[in-house]
Amino acid sequence: MTSPVFIFDFDSTLVRIETLEALADIALSDAPDAAAKKAEIAALTDQAMTGQVDFGTALRRRLDLLALNRSHVEALTDRILDEASASIRRNVDFFERHAERVYILSGGFREVIAPLAARLGIAADHVLANDLIYDAEGRVTGVDDANPLSRENGKPEVIKALNLTGPVVMVGDGWTDAEVKLAGAASRFYAFTEVVSRPKVIEVADATAASLDEVLFAEGVAGRWSYPRNRIRMLLLENIHPAAVERLEEAGYSVETMKGALDEDDLIEAIKGVHVLGIRSKTNVSARVLEQADRLLAVAAFCIGTNQIDLEAAAEHGVAVFNAPYSNTRSVVELAIGLTIVLMRDVADKSAAMHQGQWNKSATGSRELRGKTLGIVGYGAIGSQLSVLAEGLGMRVIFHDLSERLALGNARRMRSLDALLAEADVVSLHVDGRKDNADVIGAAQFAKMKPGVLFLNLSRGHVVDVDALAEALKSGRIAGAAVDVFPEEPRTNADPFASPLQGLKNVILSPHIGGSTEEAQEAIAEFAAERLLGYLNRGDTTFCVNLPNVQLAEVSRAHRLLHIHRNQPGVLAELNRALSSAGLNILGQHLKTDERTGYVITDVDRDYDPEVLKVLRDLPGTVRFRMLH
Numbered sequence: 001m002t003s004p005v006f007i008f009d010f011d012s013t014l015v016r017i018e019t020l021e022a023l024a025d026i027a028l029s030d031a032p033d034a035a036a037k038k039a040e041i042a043a044l045t046d047q048a049m050t051g052q053v054d055f056g057t058a059l060r061r062r063l064d065l066l067a068l069n070r071s072h073v074e075a076l077t078d079r080i081l082d083e084a085s086a087s088i089r090r091n092v093d094f095f096e097r098h099a100e101r102v103y104i105l106s107g108g109f110r111e112v113i114a115p116l117a118a119r120l121g122i123a124a125d126h127v128l129a130n131d132l133i134y135d136a137e138g139r140v141t142g143v144d145d146a147n148p149l150s151r152e153n154g155k156p157e158v159i160k161a162l163n164l165t166g167p168v169v170m171v172g173d174g175w176t177d178a179e180v181k182l183a184g185a186a187s188r189f190y191a192f193t194e195v196v197s198r199p200k201v202i203e204v205a206d207a208t209a210a211s212l213d214e215v216l217f218a219e220g221v222a223g224r225w226s227y228p229r230n231r232i233r234m235l236l237l238e239n240i241h242p243a244a245v246e247r248l249e250e251a252g253y254s255v256e257t258m259k260g261a262l263d264e265d266d267l268i269e270a271i272k273g274v275h276v277l278g279i280r281s282k283t284n285v286s287a288r289v290l291e292q293a294d295r296l297l298a299v300a301a302f303c304i305g306t307n308q309i310d311l312e313a314a315a316e317h318g319v320a321v322f323n324a325p326y327s328n329t330r331s332v333v334e335l336a337i338g339l340t341i342v343l344m345r346d347v348a349d350k351s352a353a354m355h356q357g358q359w360n361k362s363a364t365g366s367r368e369l370r371g372k373t374l375g376i377v378g379y380g381a382i383g384s385q386l387s388v389l390a391e392g393l394g395m396r397v398i399f400h401d402l403s404e405r406l407a408l409g410n411a412r413r414m415r416s417l418d419a420l421l422a423e424a425d426v427v428s429l430h431v432d433g434r435k436d437n438a439d440v441i442g443a444a445q446f447a448k449m450k451p452g453v454l455f456l457n458l459s460r461g462h463v464v465d466v467d468a469l470a471e472a473l474k475s476g477r478i479a480g481a482a483v484d485v486f487p488e489e490p491r492t493n494a495d496p497f498a499s500p501l502q503g504l505k506n507v508i509l510s511p512h513i514g515g516s517t518e519e520a521q522e523a524i525a526e527f528a529a530e531r532l533l534g535y536l537n538r539g540d541t542t543f544c545v546n547l548p549n550v551q552l553a554e555v556s557r558a559h560r561l562l563h564i565h566r567n568q569p570g571v572l573a574e575l576n577r578a579l580s581s582a583g584l585n586i587l588g589q590h591l592k593t594d595e596r597t598g599y600v601i602t603d604v605d606r607d608y609d610p611e612v613l614k615v616l617r618d619l620p621g622t623v624r625f626r627m628l629h
């Protein structure tokens with residue numbers, strides 16, 4: 001089959017701007033009547049692109065309004081590469097490979113288009129555009145009237161004159177692009193809507209393309225197994241920071257967001273057709289949810305804890321789970337320090353009393369941090385940072401951890417939890433949320449703490465027996481507590497909250513905000529979005545918490561076969577036998593296993609019989625097979 005000739009419009013297609021509007025911003029930057037002129041130019045662009053004013057008239061009227069000179073045009077030319085549309089930027093490889101069958105056809109100006117054409121590997125004689133005419137002082141006096149592109153219906157005329165062979169595919173956002181198809185100069189016309197969507201153009205198009213990926217997919221150029229990114233659906237729950245949405249959309253994926261968490265039944269409904277789920281700590285991704293998730297490839301926990309996800313069930317379904325293990329740790333540590341000071345000085349109750357009109361100036365029971373002993377339970381990313389900051393404030397630090405951890409500064413490791421409880425003036429919990437950690441601190445542990453101790457839990461709610469904590473506070477054994485996490489937490493801000501700790505003296509309750517700072521949320525969004533993109537685009541499982549971790553470079557001039565299988569003997573041998581009997585040329589291969597799962601990544605030459613893919617999908621032990629190119 002002859003591969004088609006692709007003809008691309010420039011403004012609002014290859015680039016996300018309209019050239020004349022961008023030139024107006026530059027040329028009219030100091031003009032007193034800039035706003036009125038720009039509005040007139042934008043209106044003329046729209047009228048020309050929807051076919052209400054003929055193209056030649058609109059072009060000349062806009063140039064008259066602008067009074068352009070060479071420096072204005074050069075300023076735009078200099079930055080035009082930065083204006084390339086997102087799906088064009090991620091498909092540079094397509095242009096480079098098919099340059100001899102790609103044209104740029106534009107009512108815009110050749111010199112503005114030239115740098116992007118060069119970047120895409122498109123030869124100068126494949127750039128069909130208007131030529132600006134300058135006077136001796138460098139002022140633009142108009143365009144070359146002999147060029148058909150300066151007139152109404154110029155685009156079809158220019159295409160016909162090329163006498164192209166084979167199918168011709170026109171891609172553009174405007175009416176002048178639709179005219180190419182309507183005049184019979186193109187076999188197929190895609191209304192390109194990534195930058196702007198014009199209903200009148202869509203109406204006459206053969207198909208709508210929200211990105212270049214859609215066009216390539218429909219035309220079978222990138223291989224019939226490719227999948228346009230905008231068809232990959234991502235659902236982000238729990239008010240995830242907009243930086244993630246921005247990053248994922250910029251990469252071409254379709255992202256939907258919701259403010260709160262969903263319960264199991266609602267999640268089962270919502271997850272149908274979703275390829276990627278983003279959550280924080282309140283959405284439970286149970287085995288039942290995973291069972292029903294018909295398209296799910298990955299889950300990102302935009303937080304540290306992953307105890308809300310059934311990691312084993314996810315691995316069994318070949319669903320990769322990622323988290324952001326470091327991005328909010330500093331925020332938790334700062335809050336723990338702040339809460340400790342507030343508890344030591346009884347500030348919360350004193351403040352509440354003042355709001356009721358009571359002045360209670362007293363030093364009784366108020367203490368400095370300096371010289372006190374902080375007992376940290378769980379000396380991981382958060383516990384160990386807290387250790388350093390607390391020492392900086394003059395505290396003595398002791399810690400207890402189930403694993404061997406490097407003691408930082410002068411911190412002392414305690415062989416048992418009991419030994420720590422017996423010595424600490426402040427006990428702060430920073431253990432992970434594994435199921436076994438339920439009620440790690442209960443009545444027996446409170447009884448072992450020093451009388452008058454302060455207690456903090458910013459880890460997970462189920463780690464503490466809250467009724468026992470309430471009793472210990474009421475009896476006065478514990479002088480104060482700060483609790484940020486609860487066994488039952490409301491799913492949204494609109495849901496009610498109840499706890500036996502409510503109303504108790506010197507108890508600070510916070511709504512699971514240890515990691516809720518703008519800095520942390522933005523950093524998490526960026527980190528987790530990058531992990532998802534790495535997995536979707538490259539198969540990279542770095543920081544994946546339930547599949548073997550493999551760090552991978554971009555797929556380059558190869559097809560990448562990603563095979564997740566149960567870790568049972570013989571799968572790799574079978575897989576390689578299938579590849580070799582299909583005559584595939586293997587360019588590179590990685591295998592990583594854990595006790596449950598094997599992950600094989602094979603880069604192969606692009607030419608092969610697609611039937612082999614079916615064999616790989618059906619290999620015994622296969623959990624999931626995916627292909628990238």
Ligand SMILES: NC(=O)C1=CN([C@@H]2O[C@H](COP(=O)(O)OP(=O)(O)OC[C@H]3O[C@@H](n4cnc5c(N)ncnc54)[C@H](O)[C@@H]3O)[C@@H](O)[C@H]2O)C=CC1
Pocket residue numbers: 304305306325328329332377378379380381382383400401402403405430431432433437440458459460484485512513514515516
């Ligand atoms: N309140 C909030 O908003 C936030 C809470 N968190 C929670 O804070 C906790 C700590 O986070 P990271 O420091 O990043 O975790 P981490 O995994 O780096 O460290 C946890 C440490 O606890 C130890 N550990 C686990 N169970 C233990 C036990 N029973 N006794 C003694 N040591 C035990 C582990 O060996 C590990 O060293 C997690 O539960 C996380 O979900 C994290 C961020 C924000």
Ligand SMILES: O=C(O)CCC(=O)C(=O)O
Pocket residue numbers: 280281282302303304305306328512515516
């Ligand atoms: O901010 C959140 O939603 C959860 C923070 C948290 O608990 C975590 O990162 O583990």
